[in-house]
Amino acid sequence: MTNPLANLPVLRRLDPAVLTAFGCIVLLLLFGAMRNPNFLSPDYLLLQLQVGSFLAMVATGMMLVILLGQIDLSVPWIITVGGMMSTAAVGWGPWGATFAIPIGVLCGLVFGLVNGIGVAYLRVPSMIFTLGINAVAQGFMVLRTGGFAPQDMATESMHDLATGRLLLGIPNPVWVWIAVGVATVFLLRRTVFGRAIYAIGNRETAAYLSGIRTQRVVLAVFAISGALAAFAGALLAGYSTKAYQGMGDPYLLPSIAAVVLGGTSILGGRGTYLGTVAGVILITLLQSILSVEQIPEAYRQLIFGAVIVAMLLLYGRGAKVTA
């Protein structure tokens, strides 16, 4: 199939899936603007990016894992671990308050490392192992909070990081997203580690025979995913000023959807970070429009599901089995 835009040099390098995703974003923006003129105001759009940046942290880790051909279902409770442990650190004195976010991220990193050990070294399918880690993380948090949500308040600096506008009037989380995004693109395109991720996603045996220490790469990617999920949790705790049980639940399915809508193959080995950015914006805008329109929750879910299927049918179809 030839891409009609292939003649334009700038566009030729872009994946048709990514282009379609951006096209859908433009359509959503137009639709939103028709319903409500405030929709295209910079303030509103920046707010969307701010809200989207939490999903983006999770989706970045999820994308790296999906590029390997694996999946990370432990995201919901690792987010909660990140939120709860970083707010808990505040209670450990001034030292804890200063390092609140690193402590939360470190806890997520540890869970991510265990994920990596299970998938890379014990060879347990990631779908079930990360599910187990999710249950274990939940168990620890339930035990720690005693079954109810204590007033785990975020520090002032966490709140500032999640809601403030330090530079150029752009919300801080968006800057964080830009930093993480640039780092991810560099990692994926300019480092041996990044190329190894794609190689393993295509075929681990071949990658191994090419001299890549595949198990270490898988371990590291799961650790990164855990750390990013926990970081998202710390940001979320700052945003809503406290951490609570179940705060990560609404992020698992949207993060997978965002990665896949961005053209990354769920089978691994193929996908660009730009696509994930498009996927995150797409999901965030869709959720925002559905809530602005004050559609009842039931129809919102229906439309959300239908739109994802429709968009995937547009460009996310697999190859036909022929032999």
Added chain:
Amino acid sequence: MTDHALPARHGGDWRYWFGDQRGTLLALAVFIAMFVIYTSNHPAGFSADVVTTAANKGVLLALVAMAQTFVVLTAGIDLSVGFIFILCNCLASHIVLGSAMQTTFGVLGVLAAGLACGALNGAIVIYGRLQPIVATIATGAAFYGIALLLREQPGGDVNEELADFLTNQFPGGIPASAVALLVVVLVIWIPFRKSMLGRVVYAVGSSEPAAYMSGLNIRRAKFIAYALGGLMASIGGLFITFVTYTGEASLTNANTYTLNSIAAVVLGGVSLFGGRGSAVGAIFGALIFRTIGDLLFVFDLDPLWQPLFLGVVLLISVCLGSFRLIRIRNRLDLFG
């Protein structure tokens, strides 16, 4: 040479049958051991009431796990299975009511709804050629929306005679729910497993290109597997209505049942890579999963420890398969 393609069930080949059913038999053994520990430590002992309560709880997850098995056998995954389950729960709380005739049609309606949901999944995955993980995430959201439409607030009712009949005991203290589950296995699973269709599903799960090259109708088989998965989830939805007498569009329930069904399937020896395992194994996997939680109760552990304990047991049990790594002589076999 001629038999080696045939499933070895004829005389003397018990070794192959045993190898094939190893996961199921292991799950059965673990379940029996756990259940004996459970009942012998239960304050009321091994009584019909204890068994019936355990069966009623266990059958719910067992049905959803069976639903998941049909799809997992094709090397797919159904993340909407819990949502079909609660959608059918909400629907049942509306239409499984009234006279015997009305109730019968109500039950048929719920089963048809589940079948339709499964068929929609199948159509999107097979004819739309989308990956099952993402496709069922999206349809799950849509099913949840419909469930909310049906039951914005928990409520509704169900034909109590039927509900009580299926959740109480038959004479002799046999739990009715366990008998119902047995009937489901005999009417749906066994015929499926013995039929040409079942064979094709196992073949597709083992290797889709090979099944295609053998001239099998892989699309039809996969489609029917997804549809049957939806049907099984609807039976589960009917059953939870019989147990609770209400319909509730609970997001928590939907997510928990979806995730637990995957755990149950794995504990029951069904391979997530497809083509290996049986729904009977998945039933025992589900019963094991449920008994773990109950064990904590009889040992008087602080309920706060329950989620952590469940998680650790789940993690350890999925790691048990890693013992096969010790026997690997060629590192390339690691990557399978």
